[in-house]
Amino acid sequence: MRTLLEFEKPIAELEAKLEDMKKLASENNVDVSSAVRNLTNSIEELRKETFTNLTRWQRVQLSRHPDRPYSLDYIQMMCEEFHEIHGDRNVGDDPAIVGGFGNIDGQTVMIIGQQKGRKTKERQYRNFGMPNPEGYRKALRLMHMAEKFDIPVVTLIDTPGAFPGLEAEERGQGEAIARNIKEMMTLKVPVICVVIGEGASGGALGIGIGDRVLMMENSWYSVISPENCSTILWRSWDFKEQAADALKLTAEDMKGFGLVDGIIPEPRGGAHLDFEKAGETLKKTILSEIKTLAKQKPSDRIDARIDKFCSMGVVVE
């Protein structure tokens, strides 16, 4: 059963109509090909119109679409083999971050991703994609292992934020994220980060320092979610749409500011409508970026990475 966002409904209604028409025609053996063609065209028109004029808030909704591919979906689509590796070798294993060695068209990569759940139980198990400190520490452990074996790192970002819990504070959520940011700056292997869904603040940045930071077309990346921004600045949850506009948090915005390096196109209507195509595009992008980055010397890559982040910001002097 597909979940439909408000702006997806008119399209879905037309699609249902088309199905009915086809079914009726085949049952009664009538030629409706021209009507089918018309309807198909108007569906395509409507889809084009809807998805070329998405508001920022609609992008946020798409980034959270319950049918959207998550990290493990992409891993499954891209890798012939995948060996998941658990645990931070300290406190425990955080199911909100998954990671391990994968094989993409013969290229071994260390893939680390924030993982959401699809059904209620799994959502809880994955803590809604909100990592604890051990998740970030596991991620760092795996990155260092990749460095040891000279294997590129790919991170998939999809989190509503680092978990704001009591135990997370006790175990140093702030320290865990801070350390990752610093250590990722000097990883000797190529690092590619992709925001595949939600990129909320420090929780995202904790696995988000790379030679290439890319965003899927319908993802968002900012310092705070529109809802929380609305609550703090407007003192009400109701201004989330204005907040999304004010934060300028879409892939296009972030690319325009030079805060991310590129946008990965999604199938029209969003990645959830065509997993295979979305996975294929991501895979091709990752492979080509690795190829480019592998040509650089590690020290040059690190210098460029540090320079890139150090040049971000706008001030008046």
Added chain:
Amino acid sequence: MSWFQRKAKGINTPTELKREAPDGLWHQCSECKQVMHTREHKNNAYTCLHCNYHDKIGSEAYFKILFDEGEYQELDSEMRSADPLEFVDTKAYPERIVTTEKKSGLKDAVRTAHGNMHGKKITISCMDFGFIGGSMGSVVGEKIARGMDHALKTKTPFLMISKSGGARMMEAGYSLMQMAKTSAKIAQLDEAKVPYISLMTDPTTGGVTASFAMLGDFNISEPGALIGFAGPRIIKETIGKDLPKGFQTAEFVQDHGFLDFIVDRKDLKDKLASLLNMIKK
């Protein structure tokens, strides 16, 4: 019926305002309510002589306490916030900046200076909570980064004094990337073996905690300071329970292994000078 009737409402000062004594000869501790001479309080590094409560102070006071003779050279003192997002909430961001500048007399939420501490060169960046909650936008990130550059260039220790609610929303993505920028600089300090001390003062939370504040060679704090990633209110809402007493205080954070030591402000200068002297080459 009474002969007289009060026309205006009676004088009704809320309790929390009562203790705000006018600036003058006497200082009343906002914690233990004891009274002491203003000069004594100041000479005690703005901490209570009776209960050791550490008053919140700004960059100017810290510079005066830490630099010899209170003398220092400020860096990038004219740097101000731009408005790259043209951010408007209930107020436009540039308006907010101007109002805050007037109210606080500051240009942004951090100031950087270099000078001597017990005769040894040091660079200090110190945040001011009075400027939009000490929030970190491009100016804060850039000034800290340049302060660290100064320390790198002169091969002298860097002290960061944090006091912040976290990243500044009005610069959204740019604010977030200041966490990356400052952390990148710290990686360079590591490489160059330049000592970096991070002093977290009340309060240090959010993106500041999750970047430069937690990355010191020495992570230290003042007694009683609130230090955390998520704010206490958010955590309370998340877990739906009251938080234990002392949660997220400096003492709590030290008990959990994330602070190296807690130091009274009046001892800060001597202690840092002595420590830095031990590790210098």
